[in-house]
Amino acid sequence: METLEKIRSALTTHGLKVTPQRIAVYKALLELGNHPDTDQIIAQVTGEHPTISPGTIYKTLDLFAEYKIINRIKTDTGRMRFDHRTSAHHHLYDKTTDRIVDFDDDELNRILSDYFARKSPRDFEIEDVKLQIVGKFK
């Protein structure tokens, strides 16, 4: 499977072992797609891999996040969400349904980087700028 090559090489380049559990967690993230929470990930993974333990899944997600293989997202519900996309992008967030949809637009990114190039906050080194666009899906 070709898409899984990414995780294999990411693990090996960091000197981490390529285990069936780690592959399964990454595969679940790809399959679930849109910003799943831990419960969904656990359900998906244990579906095909019943002996895996929740603790391992947590550890694996932490590991992936630590090596920036995936992103953690925090929402207002206090439940952690994950995203296999690593490139910078923004989020549309509907707090009534807790739905998150990616939003990305080159013009927006250009506008933001222009702005911060001119008016960067003093005494602060910017690493990343993320927009949380809160509202309702129609």
Place this chain on the structure above:
Amino acid sequence: METLEKIRSALTTHGLKVTPQRIAVYKALLELGNHPDTDQIIAQVTGEHPTISPGTIYKTLDLFAEYKIINRIKTDTGRMRFDHRTSAHHHLYDKTTDRIVDFDDDELNRILSDYFARKSPRDFEIEDVKLQIVGKFK
């Protein structure tokens, strides 16, 4: 005390009772100023009001947030933070120190509203746009 009039009237206009506990929690938020977490709020409130229970403080903060008297902020640590400012503003966030500083600039807000007026995401009604500017304080 004049600043506490705001919370008194906010409570009465919503038909909520003005209790010493609610006043104390709001006062603590004003005194602590910069985005305290629950532990700090509890410590501050119990300092002057030793009989108040943590449960009450949690309930009070929830209530204030529900009526938009204060804002909840979620950071990467999973600990909830609060902000007595209700007007829209952005945050500088340093994940190494977990420090949050308000950032607000009219030009930025104008740029953003211009942009979204032209290029609003389809099927989504925007209520609020918040920037999380991640980086390091120098």
Place this chain on the structure above:
DNA sequence: CTATATGCAAACAATTTGCAAGACT
């Protein structure tokens, strides 16, 4: 072979809940 990773179950932290007793309006 050896270091790393897993599974399990117990521990934890932050927050929430239920309810009797108390306080605002």
Place this chain on the structure above:
DNA sequence: AGTCTTGCAAATTGTTTGCATATAG
């Protein structure tokens, strides 16, 4: 007086930890 609110302690939720066993490199 009546309803809303508080305090307390127990329950819950989501996540982390420790350690013996298993497994990838």
